[in-house]
Amino acid sequence: MKPAQKLIIPSDRGERWHYIKRMFSSAQGPDLDFNWAGGRSNGLKKLHSIDVATYARNRNFLNGAVTHLSPYIRHGCITLPEAFNYVKKQNAPLADRLLMQLAWREYWQQVWFAQGDAIFSELEPAKVVLGYQPMADDILKGKTGLPCMDAFIADLIKTGYVHNHARMWLASYIVHHRKIDWRAGADWFEAHLLDGDFASNHLSWQWVASTFSSKPYFTNKESLSRFTGEQYCAGCLAQCPFNASYEVLSSKLFDQSISPAAKQYVITHLPKKAVSTSTAMAVFVHDEMLSAANPLLEKPFPKIFVFDPQIHGTWSLNRLQFVADCLSEMKDVEVWLGDTYEVLLNRGVGRVITLETPHRRIRELLEPFVPKYEPVAKLAKVEVSAQRLKRFSRYWEKVGPHLLHSIVA
Ligand SMILES: Cc1cc2nc3c(=O)[nH]c(=O)nc-3n(C[C@H](O)[C@H](O)[C@H](O)COP(=O)(O)OP(=O)(O)OC[C@H]3O[C@@H](n4cnc5c(N)ncnc54)[C@H](O)[C@@H]3O)c2cc1C
Structure with a gap:
């Protein structure tokens, strides 16, 4: 890995996106779409325009x-x-409903x-026989020959946003029609989605595959054509x-x-590093807490964010630009590119x-700095048993009545 380097994120959006493109020259994909500019202010605009x-x-x-809120929620902007x-x-x-x-x-x-990391392996036996083919080239290129699937893939690659229904259809096409390994599909999605999140993404793929649901998810033409307004089916040959x-x-x-x-899939751990001997404190800003309104930023310590290839190395260019937008609103945060361990030791x-996170890579990187985790603001204050967490319907049965009748503190 190259020596760590401090980044000065330009305040002008055009310059900023260009700067990120230069600094992350191996990042894949097009520039961020204007409609998806990152940051809390843009997240709030989207929130306030919900119908x-x-x-x-x-x-x-x-x-x-x-709502198009997912990238803003995923990165903690709101x-x-x-x-x-x-x-x-x-x-x-x-x-x-919302x-x-x-x-x-x-x-x-x-x-x-x-x-924890069990979400990266099958949580339950599949209810049908799955295929485990590697990801196919025509899918990666968006050239399956099916206008609907190719359009969803184009959305994924070009904008980093795909409608929920289209995610379900595309995932089920990949897993059930093409018999491709759901993990290959999930990893591919995660690298391109602006809202890429291991929990929502990998567990949704398991839900489609039937390794975390009671049956496989698939669709038929009638449903697809109805919810797409015939836009792909009408002229499809x-x-x-x-x-x-x-x-x-x-x-x-x-x-x-x-x-x-x-x-079960192999999980690779980062090598263990020696515990830092310093007692100086810092707020470590990770990619789930990118908001100037985060109370942790009020602490009287240096605030440090690191673009670390061990975490962000697979992220698409537009997502890195989205993160840079968020950081540009967080004036006191130092931004670095490189190895987290090296950055923190040098500082x-x-x-x-x-902020507390189940993300193992982040936790491993922070281990030598004896991290103190502040709890994430949650919706549900009720205890949910492991049994209920096996299905959303059982979870909702418990937390739904509580949530629908209270304002969340
Ligand atoms: C295969 C697959 C992969 C997915 N990967 C991700 C992912 O990496 N990150 C991600 O945030 N969501 C993921 N989702 C869930 C869902 O598709 C997106 O959250 C949603 O499409 C985002 O668009 P929106 O903000 O306009 O959603 P809206 O329908 O407007 O919903 C509002 C908010 O509710 C939450 N939400 C809605 N539906 C879901 C859901 N099914 N699961 C979790 N949260 C939900 C999101 O935070 C979303 O922003 C995935 C779904 C599937 C089927």
């Missing part, structure tokens, strides 16, 4: 009034309780906290793999005769305080 009632009516349609309370205070009809979607994020996070009833598709796609064991740091 809760319309969302409830049409969120499943590709052109529905979805907190989940903040978004939840804002929606609740609108007193709009059918607000529970509130429940916000709870999905917290649910996946809780599963990650509870299961491809041999459509979705054009059948669910019963026919199910018997075509799945061999249900064998009950396979849950596949004379011995102890860090930071």
